[in-house]
Amino acid sequence: MPTKDFLLNNIVWFMLIALVVLFSLMNQYFFTAANFQNILTQATVLGLLALAAALPLLVGEIDLSIAGNLGLSSAIGALASIELGLPTFAGVGVGVAFATLVGFINGLCVTKLRMVSLIETLGMMIILQGALLAITKGSTIISFSDAYIWVGQATILGGWPVMPFFLLAAFILMGIVLKRTVFGRKLYATGGNTDAAFVAGIRIDRIKIAAFTLSGMIAGIAGYFLASWQIAIVSDQGSGFLLYSIAAPILGGISVFGGRGQVWGILGGVFLLTIIQTGLSIVNVPSFYVEMIGGVLIFIAVAVDALRVGANGRR
Amino acid sequence: MTNHLLEIDTVVKRYDSLTALKGVSLTVSPGTVHGLLGENGAGKSTLVKTIAGLVSPTSGKIYWQGQEVNDADVEAMEDLGVFLVTQEPMVVDSMTVADNLMLGRWPSKGAFVNDRKMYKMASAFLNDLDDANLDPHQLAGELSAVDRRKLNISRALHSGGKLIILDEPTTDLSVSDKALLFDFIRKLKTTGVSFIFISHYNEEILEICDEVSVLRDGNMVGANQSVQHVSSDGLSELVVGRDVVLFQRQPQPEKPVAWSLREIRAQGLEIDELDIYEGEVIGFAGLPGSGARELGRALYGLIPGATGHLNYRGNAMKLPAHPALAIDNHIAFLAEDRLRDGFIGIQSIAENITLSSIHRVAFGGWVNRAKERKIVEQFSKVFEIKAQSQNDPVLSLSGGNQQKVCISRLMATKPQLVVLNEPTRGIDVGVKEEVHRIVDTMSNSGVSSIVITSDLDEMLRVTDRVAMFVNGRIVDVQPSSQLTKDIVFSKAFASTEATRFSA
Amino acid sequence: MTVNKSASRDAKLNRRGFLKAGAASAAAMTMGAGSMALAQNKPLLGFSNKSLDFYFFRIMEESAKRTTEALGWEFQATNASFDSTLQLQQWQSLMSKNPIAMIGATVDSQAMVSAVRKANAKNIPVGMIDSLANGGNVAASVSFDNNLGGVMAAREIIERLRKKYGGQAKGVVLNCYGSLKSEAWAARKEGFEAELAKHPEITLLSRPTEGLLNNMLSVTANTLSEFPDLDAVHAPSDTPGQGVVTALRQKGKWKKIDEEGHVIFVTIDGEPGGIQHLLTGHQDADVSQDAIGYGAIAIELIANHIINGGKDAVPLGTYDNPSYFWERGEIVDSVTGPRLIIPPFSILPENAADPRHWGNIAVNDWGFAYG
Incomplete structure (x- = not known):
């Protein structure tokens, strides 16, 4: 039954619509262009990070270090341009290159050294967070050049911030890579059935390393976007993003066992989480209940998603 | 009437749009083994699930020892004594045999399991079974395939089983293990336990069963036939519904050598030389560990550290170190465990067929989907893959069609040497012959094939020559036309039993 | 002087240890005393910090370190990263070194x-x-009245709203x-909102940010879209409050106090970042604690x-010390x-340059760059 499948596979989007309606009824400001601009801007960093989280998930691994990687790489990039006087693009390049290297190391550890990705990346996360604290020594980096912060601040077409366009571009690009390229095919095959993919002649280790490396690179880009948007790098930069960046792809239908899920779903998961957060901050919920209600909404979303998985599994 | 243990009376099972059982009747007597045959999708699985209480019939009656059973679920049926032992043995590897034997029903005081009592009870029970030969303290994960089967059957008996349904219990068992399992079943039969035995192999049914019933397309086409009155061919005909013409490969004209294998070395493998001719189908026969399977795996880069030289029509090459290199050298490989190593179940037919040859339908890293679709359509047509669309996940297909997808994937790499492990395992009789013909057609186009199968009849019917392996070496190579089952068995299987156990 | 005093203290501790142990040999005691003297030729002060993720905590630790070393003692600090269990474990490890005193900033x-x-x-x-x-x-607790800090921040805003609206305190405050x-x-939220x-x-408009910079940024940006005429914003800490600054910048509301369209901005902590915004005339007030004073x-x-x-x-009573900007406490x-x-x-634009502010000492005298 295609209609039933359609409903189930896009359930994250239906929940999204339901929440938009709900929040709009509670606060009419919610349904305005200005608010959607804000939501889209805020979804950009989470969206990029969710893509970074999704790549290891697709090959049946997990990367907990992406949020830490985001923080440290952005600080390295920013310090490279501030302290060494590198031009902005070179400084950003240094940061993204560092993040890519971290991803590559994760990939090597998981494949060649056979480390369990959950624990390996947990260790990496703690190293990266500690290193960020060590190089910032608790202070906040705020002296950026105008060029560095352009992406996070600029608007075009009558007030539209540019960040969401990059988000959109990143998702379209990733969608094409996953669906239309040989690399994408091999990624899904590796996650779908690692043994069979190996016997089919796919170089599993290379694909996994590539997934982790690309994930690191995207985390680095997300780090640059976050710093540019905040005009600040704090000593625990990115720590608030970790769980949401893993939750978004899973909510959007990326299987933790690998090989399943679409980019379209990840975007839905990102928007859903962003809307829950934004919505709860502008409707009047008693302070002590905000966190709990946010948790309940995410819980419901996961429960509904489990119904989808269950329905598909029984087929 | 009342001397039947179980009676199924015109049972019908309808799903949404599909009728899986169209009024099926059969009886099972105490202390007998009842064979159940039929193609995939014929209704065997629905029928045994109905008997086990996993599925409730739309209409019809079930009698247990003459009493009608109504709306019984799994627990109710298990209370009566009906147990289903599935293909995947349900054993907790990290627990002992005794733990598994009483899984969930351990003797306990409050929340604590009384270990001493459990082992004592298990010992006594397993000793009674005698043939079980199982050590209560051993970890289940260390058991051989046949002992795991026995453990499952023992568990059902321990829980009060009177009728045990065995769903393809011989999968993955070697010839000698199969004999051990059959001895165990015969022994239990004498104590009054009954079995329903599901298999794809007529020979097994004829060997172990007292009666046999055949399902076709949801209908019972032959209920409660005594095995003394049926033949293997007769059963095949009942299963398929028409005369099954068994494929027989014709003698081939002499061809030049295509592949030369030299000095192949790996742990337990020592092959000095073997030549395979153009378009030849060669069988590798031997026990597990004899080198037959191992040589096939080594040729495809699946044995780390294996060394050796290959020569294909004058092109010298090293033994590939990775499947990707093997594919580059025009070698393809069909894995024996289809479900684990053969295909990506959640992915589509199309994606699976082009999986190994994706670069052939891609340009600069981009997949050309139109080209892919065309290639997949060709294979679907030639191999008659039955599916609603190329986008169906492979897991949703029948075993035979899954195997056709796997072979398509191999052929899409345009191989010159194909290693086929158990090409017809778990496949319906009719489709088996189709697979045999596919191999034949392949070889006519010049592709050399290696067939490794535990079904010796099949091996002799489809190959040109058979290489026999013992202890990592080839002991003999003979034209298939000059071989019989007995010769192959005595050369490659029987004579080495002793060395195998002493090793 | 100090060294002598603590040496006699060491001896006292050893005696007590000896008495407790009862039957230890004299030789063992001398050896024990000898090794102890070697390890502790300087008395140790243990400092259990709750976190180093904020500039404030880092300066608090630095001040404690400088004071300790000026006394001729050794300083050792731990960082609990806001984990109360970890803090207890670290406290235990510090105590095992027989410190002369323990200073803590608690997580819980x-x-x-x-x-x-x-x-x-x-007896430590x-x-x-x-x-x-x-x-x-x-023995000594030194703290800030967070509730009162919130109240004062509210008063700074109310006063400016009065000025803006001709004597009447009205408007929209985030x-x-x-x-x-x-x-x-x-406590800051409670004091601020009660006032x-x-x-x-x-x-x-009371909106949650979890104290995270990116949340303060998005919440302020959202609120400015919803209420373009927002009068005032309060951030209860300077470090994440930088997110409010970014949001105001993005929406073109980062104006000097006397400029048209200025949004009243009051924070708490008195970090150098806040002082900087006061000096440039963009921020109205920063209710200060004293990171240097505490330790x-x-x-x-x-x-x-x-x-x-x-x-x-x-002893109880008045505490006078003119080297602190606040000079007198109770x-x-x-x-x-x-x-x-x-x-x-309150640090205000007019007194923000006072060299006694902890933020100024940290940056100018101690050389701890902020950002």
């Missing part, structure tokens, strides 16, 4: 009680700073409140009165003993 006030009692049992004087313990015997799991942030509640014409005063009180002064307790009795409450004070 209740959980810290057991740690204080352990120190009491070993304890000082608590910034976030205090709820029980046990604490409070980017921090995580309520933090006692300090919860604003006295002025019903003021619309208070320094607690250690001085313990050193002067107990360790070197031979008294049992820090030492009062509390459940855990003497407590100095440093009065919150």
